Amino acid sequence: MIEKLDRVLVIGLGLIGGSFASGIKRQKLANHVVGFDLNIQECKLGIELGVIDEYSNDLLQAASEADLIMLAVPVKATEAILSDLVSVIKPTAIITDVGSTKMNIIEAARHVFGEIPHHFVPGHPIAGAEKSGVTAAKSDLFERHKVILTPLTNTSELAVKTVAFLWESLGADVLEMTPERHDEVLAATSHLPHILAFSLVDTLAHEAQNKEIFRYAAGGFRDFTRIAASDPVMWHDICHANKEAILDQLDQFTEGLTKLRQAIDQGDSQTLLGIFTRARVAREYFSTLLTGTAYELTPVNQKEAKPLQKKEAD
Amino acid sequence: MIEKLDRVLVIGLGLIGGSFASGIKRQKLANHVVGFDLNIQECKLGIELGVIDEYSNDLLQAASEADLIMLAVPVKATEAILSDLVSVIKPTAIITDVGSTKMNIIEAARHVFGEIPHHFVPGHPIAGAEKSGVTAAKSDLFERHKVILTPLTNTSELAVKTVAFLWESLGADVLEMTPERHDEVLAATSHLPHILAFSLVDTLAHEAQNKEIFRYAAGGFRDFTRIAASDPVMWHDICHANKEAILDQLDQFTEGLTKLRQAIDQGDSQTLLGIFTRARVAREYFSTLLTGTAYELTPVNQKEAKPLQKKEAD
Numbered sequence: 001m002i003e004k005l006d007r008v009l010v011i012g013l014g015l016i017g018g019s020f021a022s023g024i025k026r027q028k029l030a031n032h033v034v035g036f037d038l039n040i041q042e043c044k045l046g047i048e049l050g051v052i053d054e055y056s057n058d059l060l061q062a063a064s065e066a067d068l069i070m071l072a073v074p075v076k077a078t079e080a081i082l083s084d085l086v087s088v089i090k091p092t093a094i095i096t097d098v099g100s101t102k103m104n105i106i107e108a109a110r111h112v113f114g115e116i117p118h119h120f121v122p123g124h125p126i127a128g129a130e131k132s133g134v135t136a137a138k139s140d141l142f143e144r145h146k147v148i149l150t151p152l153t154n155t156s157e158l159a160v161k162t163v164a165f166l167w168e169s170l171g172a173d174v175l176e177m178t179p180e181r182h183d184e185v186l187a188a189t190s191h192l193p194h195i196l197a198f199s200l201v202d203t204l205a206h207e208a209q210n211k212e213i214f215r216y217a218a219g220g221f222r223d224f225t226r227i228a229a230s231d232p233v234m235w236h237d238i239c240h241a242n243k244e245a246i247l248d249q250l251d252q253f254t255e256g257l258t259k260l261r262q263a264i265d266q267g268d269s270q271t272l273l274g275i276f277t278r279a280r281v282a283r284e285y286f287s288t289l290l291t292g293t294a295y296e297l298t299p300v301n302q303k304e305a306k307p308l309q310k311k312e313a314d
Numbered sequence: 315m316i317e318k319l320d321r322v323l324v325i326g327l328g329l330i331g332g333s334f335a336s337g338i339k340r341q342k343l344a345n346h347v348v349g350f351d352l353n354i355q356e357c358k359l360g361i362e363l364g365v366i367d368e369y370s371n372d373l374l375q376a377a378s379e380a381d382l383i384m385l386a387v388p389v390k391a392t393e394a395i396l397s398d399l400v401s402v403i404k405p406t407a408i409i410t411d412v413g414s415t416k417m418n419i420i421e422a423a424r425h426v427f428g429e430i431p432h433h434f435v436p437g438h439p440i441a442g443a444e445k446s447g448v449t450a451a452k453s454d455l456f457e458r459h460k461v462i463l464t465p466l467t468n469t470s471e472l473a474v475k476t477v478a479f480l481w482e483s484l485g486a487d488v489l490e491m492t493p494e495r496h497d498e499v500l501a502a503t504s505h506l507p508h509i510l511a512f513s514l515v516d517t518l519a520h521e522a523q524n525k526e527i528f529r530y531a532a533g534g535f536r537d538f539t540r541i542a543a544s545d546p547v548m549w550h551d552i553c554h555a556n557k558e559a560i561l562d563q564l565d566q567f568t569e570g571l572t573k574l575r576q577a578i579d580q581g582d583s584q585t586l587l588g589i590f591t592r593a594r595v596a597r598e599y600f601s602t603l604l605t606g607t608a609y610e611l612t613p614v615n616q617k618e619a620k621p622l623q624k625k626e627a628d
Contacts (some may be wrong), residue, residue, distance in 0.1 A: 006396040126532045146530060175530075188518055191529035195574060198593040204502055205596035214600040216460060216489075217503035218440045220541040221600075224507040228597045229536040232590030239578045239586055244386035250575055256517035260509060261564055262611055265551045272553055276546035279512040282519035283542045286528040286535075309456075 002158075002165050005030040011081060011245040012058070016098050017072025017126060018137025022051040023170035026139040034062055042134045051137050064088040068162070071097035072169065076237050079108035086112050094159045101241040102150045102179035118156040121178060123149045123164040123187075125172065133229075143171030150179040158162035165257045187245035192253060195246065197228040198235065211215050220281055316472075316479050321382035325395060326374070327351040330412050330439060331386025332451025336365040337484035340453040348376055356448045365451050378402040382476070390551050393422035399579040400426050408473045410435045414500065414553040416464045416493035432470040435477040436493060437463045437488065438500075440614040446545075457485030464493040484598050501559035503551055506567060509560065513532035564617065 010021040017035075025033040035052035036059050036210035037043050042054035056062035062084045063069060071078055073313040078099060089095070095117065099105045102122050109116050125147045125186060147167040151160045162172040177185070204213065256275075322344040324335040331349075339347040349366035350373050350549050357369035370376035375384060377399045385392055392413060399504065403409065415420045415434050423430050439461045460483040465474045478488040490497070518527065553560060570589075576587035 003532060009442050061436040085486075108391070126530065133396070144386045145532075146410060148530065151339040174503045174586075185527045188527050189535050193514065193535055193579075196514065196571070197538060199565060199571045200507065200510065201593040201596050201600075202574075202589045203567050204348055205592060205599075206570070211498045213502050214596070215603055216462065216499050217438065217600065218459075219546075221503050222585075223540050225597055225600070226537050228508075229601070230534075232587055232594055235590050236586045239435050240583075242582060243578060245357060247575065247579060248570075250578075253514060253517050253572070254575075257510070257513045257568070260513045261561065261568075263558060263563060266562075267554060269550060269554075272550045273546055275516045276512050279542045280544070280546055282515050283518075283624050284537055286515075286531065286539070287543070289529055310367070 003163050005067045007032045007034060007066050008068045009034045009036065009056075009062050010052065010070045010072055011036045012043045012072035013051065013134040013137070014072060015132050015136045015141070016048065016127065017070065018042075018051050018134040019127075019139065019141035020070055020072060020098070020157070020170070022049075022137050022139040023142065024166065025051065025053060025130060026066055026270050027169050028165055029169055030068070034066070036062055037134070042133050046137075049134065049137070051134055059084065060088050064090070066090070066093055068094045068096070068166075071095070071099075074237060075099040075105065075241050076106055079111060079176050082109060083104070084100065092119070094119045094162055096122060096163045097232075098123060098125055098309075099241075100124055100181045100190070100238060104241040106152070115155075116152055116154065118154055119159045121149055121151055121155060121159050123147060124182065125164060126190075140171060142167065145172050147172040147174045148217040149174060149176050150177065150182050152179075154281055181278055183242050183245045184248075187242055187249045192249045194230060194235055195239070195250065196253070197225050201228040202226050206228045220280070296304070316476050317478075319381045320426055321346045321348060321380045322382045322384065323348045323350065323370075323376050324366065324386060325350045326386035326426040327365065327451070329446050329450045329455070330441065331364050331442075332356075332360060332448040333402045333453065333455035334362070334384055334386060334412070334439075334484070334540045336363075336451050336453040336454065338480065339365065339367060342482050343480055343483055344382070348380065350353050350376055351448075356516055360448045360451075363448065363451070365448055370423055371399065373430060378404070380404070380407055382408045382410070385409070385413075388548070388551060389419065389555050392447045393425060394421055396423060396426040399561040407431045408435060410437050410474055412437060412439055413555075414438055414504070416496045418555040420464075420466070430466055430468065432468055433473045435463055435469060435473050437461060437477060437481070438496065439481070440504075455484060456481065459486050461486040461488045462496055463490050463625070464487060464496045465490065466493075481571060497556050497559045498562075501556055501563045503554055505560050506563045508541050508549060509553070509564065510543060510567070511539050514537050515542040536579075567588065 008024055010017045011020065011031065013035050021035055024030055024128050033053045035043050035046045040057060046052040046055060071081060073081060078097065095237040098106055100114065102124060106116060106121050109120055125142055125145060127141055127145045149160060149164060167174045258277055259271070322338055324331045327335065327349050330359065335347050338344055340441045347367045349357050349360045349369040352369060356399055360366040360369060381404070383403065384395060385395060386393055387395060392411065409467055421437050425433055427577060438460060441455055441459045447574055463474060463478060573585070577589070
């Protein structure tokens with residue numbers, strides 16, 4: 001039985017932190033949802049919008065009283081914040097985060113704590129981040145989205161179950177994997193596509209005369225390059241935080257692209273049709289996963305695999 | 315003054331040919347809209363659905379009577395069809411097409427006619443082709459889409475104006491450029507992104523264990539890879555038809571990606587932020603083109619540039 005939490009402290013009231021706070025408050029999963037943000041205006045807006053119950057301008061005081069601390073800050077700020085809090089956090093308090101890379105968050109925690117605390121549950125909600133700020137927060141942001149938790153062997157099972165319970169209460173599908181696997185998977189399915197999109201748009205736009213060509217681009221190009229509109233600083237940080245896995249994926253991709261280039265150059269129809277057909281089949285398989293006709297992996301708090309809810313592609 | 319056409323023959327009643335026929339019929343731009351398709355069922359469906367007025371199962375007879383012939387067939391079929399028709403087409407008949415590459419269509423016409431006829435107007439509507447068949451045809455498919463015409467220096471101005479008038483009557487924005495420029499522009503904005511998407515999905519799916527990673531992919535990946543669901547045979551043909559321009563764009567892209575890889579490897583923040591920021595700015599510029607806040611190039615039949623209609627991103 002997971003007990004109701006008394007005080008949840010959300011550090012960083014951006015889209016993700018704000019939406020988490022808002023969901024916790026709306027679902028009455030804690031007696032007090034407390035917000036902290038370096039930008040005090042975001043805190044005040046958070047109160048006005050009903051995202052949090054209260055805010056603090058004394059982070060150490062707020063952290064010392066919290067039963068669960070959610071770090072919803074840029075990945076590279078994590079170590080500094082943990083250093084500030086290490087001496088005041090209750091020994092029973094659960095710490096979790098939403099960083100889009102996990103190995104480096106664990107490394108940061110190791111620097112600060114010496115050994116990763118049993119009650120630290122690294123997490124990552126796979127949810128869009130194209131908007132930002134507390135005004136973009138919404139309590140249902142995580143509905144039908146995946147949240148990956150990456151506990152270590154010494155992580156408290158109750159702490160994992162508590163964090164999973166919160167996310168599931170917000171409508172998310174919670175899954176577990178090792179932090180190494182998380183970083184590999186995200187390098188392949190998120191970081192690499194973002195890097196390709198950034199690189200393509202930058203290459204095309206590089207010469208002044210080329211700007212004109214965007215006039216002729218159609219819907220496929222728009223879809224393909226949408227992710228190149230993401231925050232440059234965040235992606236700079238991700239490239240640093242997940243460097244090895246990204247380089248590995250990039251090299252595998254380049255190897256595949258080199259083969260494809262050779263097939264085009266040599267007019268090798270069999271290879272071309274092979275690549276295009278396999279890709280189409282894989283893309284269709286991916287589509288079935290998203291439209292709910294495939295089976296999901298076992299969620300943390302449930303014993304049996306179940307079909308995903310049927311959902312619209314968004 | 316462009317006179318009303320008597321008989322328009324549309325060869326190939328797929329999505330593009332069917333939609334063109336349907337629009338011409340609905341807008342009453344010709345007295346008779348005649349369809350021809352190797353699949354007679356598509357012709358019969360075309361009648362039932364009101365896409366065409368009549369169909370022919372004698373292509374030479376239909377071609378000999380036509381005042382305008384629209385070739386809406388796979389690019390590589392163009393030369394064979396032109397060869398069949400060359401001896402029967404009226405000297406005054408306008409011939410146009412919808413092929414997604416233009417240099418090779420012109421080459422095909424040159425093979426057949428010796429010299430490109432004055433009344434041959436190569437064209438390319440930039441409209442999606444994810445669905446196929448006459449049942450997918452709709453008369454408003456080309457509304458607010460671009461159609462690129464690539465006349466040669468000896469092409470009849472009246473023929474160009476007539477073809478442009480038809481497309482504009484269907485709601486398209488008609489633009490002119492050289493066939494060389496068309497093939498370069500399409501290689502950059504359409505062919506290269508498709509090749510990257512196919513290659514990425516194929517590379518990721520290559521090992522059995524990797525199929526699982528698609529489970530964790532989010533919306534960005536879905537958008538980025540949507541175009542990898544396109545028809546493999548069509549893309550095989552495009553890679554053949556526009557080989558040189560595609561290889562050129564692919565090499566420019568690879569050069570850019572190599573620099574980006576090096577910057578990630580070396581932790582070169584300045585280069586990374588430069589690439590990501592330039593790409594974001596270019597992507598935003600591209601967005602303004604699509605949402606109508608930028609100015610369009612001069613359409614063929616109008617003297618002054620005008621703002622695009624405000625439209626929703628679709």
